[in-house]
Amino acid sequence: MDISTIIIVGIIGIAIGFAVAKFMEKGKASKTIASAKAEATSIVKDARTEAEGIKKDKIFQAKEKFLELKAEHEKVINGRDKKISEAEKRTRDKESQISNELARTKKLGDQLETKLQEASHRNDFLEKRQTELEKLHKSQVQQLEVISGLSAEDAKGQLVESLKEVAKADAMSYMQTTLEEAKLTAQQEAKKIIINTIQRIGTEEAVENCVSVFNLESDDVKGRIIGREGRNIRALEAATGVEIIVDDTPEAIILSCFDSVRREVARLSLHKLVTDGRIHPARIEEIVKKTEKQIDEEIVEIGKRTVIDLGIHALHPELIKAVGRMKYRSSYGQNLLQHSREVAKLCGVMAAELSINPKLAKRAGLLHDIGKVPNTEVEIETPHAILGMQWAEKFGEKPDVCNAIGAHHDEIEMKSLIAPIVQVCDAISGARPGARRQVLDSYIQRLRDLEDIAFGFGGVQKAYAIQAGRELRVIVESEKVSDDKAAELSFEISQKIQTDMTYPGQVKVTVIRETRSVNVAK
Structure with a gap:
């Protein structure tokens, strides 16, 4: 075989092989398409089945939601119907009650009208009877006047006079007996209590004093106190309100003022100025202000010491200040703090003798004259006993103490046994020879x-x-x-x-x- 023949046979073989391959590839594609169609048909079928299931589920859920909403709506409707029925029932009850009340009111009105008519008839009847009785009484009085030969007024006067004489004689006899019995007991006991009380208290006599003497180390200080052209002494008098008398008295200056607080402020201020050595108007005003503040603090301290000495507790701070201010006040020449302390002690002793609370009596005795120490310079028209009672009430004192303060000069009625004790002790303190x-x-x-x-x-x-x-x-x-x-x-x-x-x-x-x-x- 030659080469051309071989080439031709090869080409034919290749063509046949290509044809066979194409045929086989076409058969395989047909199978793939058929398989894809079957798979697509299955997927569509499954999707339809699933869609039907989802549709049924959604329909079921919608029915459940509808039934739930329907039940809730019915519940709301039923509740509303129930409230409406209850309101209607209450309304019916109210209407029934109102009807009953109206019926009762009408019945009571009818009864009242009946009773008013009865009362009117009875009143008319009583008036007639009263008129008849007056006529009968008048006729009887006239008959008695004819029989006795006296008028009714004369007879009444004689009867009253006779009764007066009898009552007066009985009353005088009873009073005499009672007074004699009371004198035999009460007078002796009262004298005994008062004498024992006075004997247990020892006090000083009053001293009328409106001046204080300020002692100096030497007379050279007087010129510095007076100052150039008298400016220092004028500034001191203007700041304190105290008259300062510088005369020929050796090593002494006289401070004159009716107010003991001012006098004490001036004395302490002078002492500080002389000790310090700087004496001029500005310094004087500064020292006077500091001294006034010091006196205020000293007043509080005096009040605290006084209440502690007397065993009085829980006294309001304002009342403690009032007690301290008593040191710089006088009553008819008698120092008010000494007088109040004395009255407090007397009250305590006398209350103990009479088995009355001595602490309460002592408290009332100390506070009985606080109305004499107002915390302002302006005089108050209210009597000091009433003013003191008002302060005691304001600062929480007990009613018995307040009444004793207000009644110790008989401005108000005494309502406790402490009140007469305070009044008696106040009189004892002021009645001693030389006390006032x-x-x-x-x-x-x-x-x-x-x-x-x-x-x-x-x-x-x-x-x-x-x-x-x-x-x-x-x-x-x-x-x-x-x-x-x-x-x-x-x-x-x-x-x-x-x-x-x-x-x-x-x-x-x-x-x-x-x-x-x-x-x-x-």
Whole structure:
């Protein structure tokens, strides 16, 4: 075989092989397509089955939700129907109750009307009977007057007089017997209690004192106290309201003032100034202010010591201050704190003798005159017993203590046994020989009235009665009162004093107007 034949046979073989391969590939594709169609048919079938299941589930869920909503709606409707039925029932009950009330009211109205008619008939009947009785009584009285020969008024008068005489005789006999029995027992016991009480208390006599003596180491200090042209002594008098008398008395200066607090402030201030050595107007005002604060603290301390000494507990701080202020007040020349302490002790002793609470009595005795120490300079018109009672009530004291304070001068009615004890002990303390002198109190009251007149005018800052009431020194505010107004104010105050007061001699009115300019260098 030649080469061309071989080539041709090879080409034919290749063509046949290609044809066979194509045929086989076509059969395989047909099988794949058939398989894909079968698989797609199965998937569609499964999807339809699953869709039917989901559809059935959703329909079932929708039915359940519908049934649930329907049940809930029916529940709401039933509840609303129930409330409506209950409201209707209540309404029916109310209507029934109102109907019953109306029926009852109507029945009561009918009964009332019937009773009113009966009462009216009865009243008419009684009036007729009363008229008949009056006629019968009058006829009987006339018959008795004819029989006795006396009128009804004469007979009544004789009967009353006879009864009066009998009653008076019986009453006098009973009173005499009772008084004699009471005198045999009560008088002896009362005297015994009072004497025992007085014997157990020892006190000092009163001393009328409106001056204090300030001792100096040497007379050289007097010139420094007076200052250039008297400016220091004027500043001290203006700041304290105390008259300072510098005379020929060796190593002593006289402080004169009716107010013991002012006098004590001036004495302590002078002591500090002399000890310090710096004496000038600005320093004087500074020391006086500090001393006033020190006196206020000392007043509280005195009150605390007093209540501790007397065994009195739980006293309000304001009442403790009032007790401390008593040290600087006097009553008819008798120191008010000493008097109150004495009355408290007397009350405690007398209450113990009578088996009454001695602590309560002692408390009332200490506080009985707190109305005499007002915490303001303005005088109050209320009696001191009533004012003290009001303060005690305000600061929580017991009713028995308050009543004893208010009743110790008979301004109000006594409602406890402590009240007469306080009244008796107050009288015992003031009735001892030398205990009180009334001259000083009237003098102090006149000086206070003198200062109060000045305070009644506008622009007055301070007012001091000095020289035993012969001079009234008035310090005014320079911003409110001019120089011309100061002169006019002095005249007006003098006329007011002349019109409203009774006083011996003359009263000099001095109005002081001072202008100050103060700056601070930093």
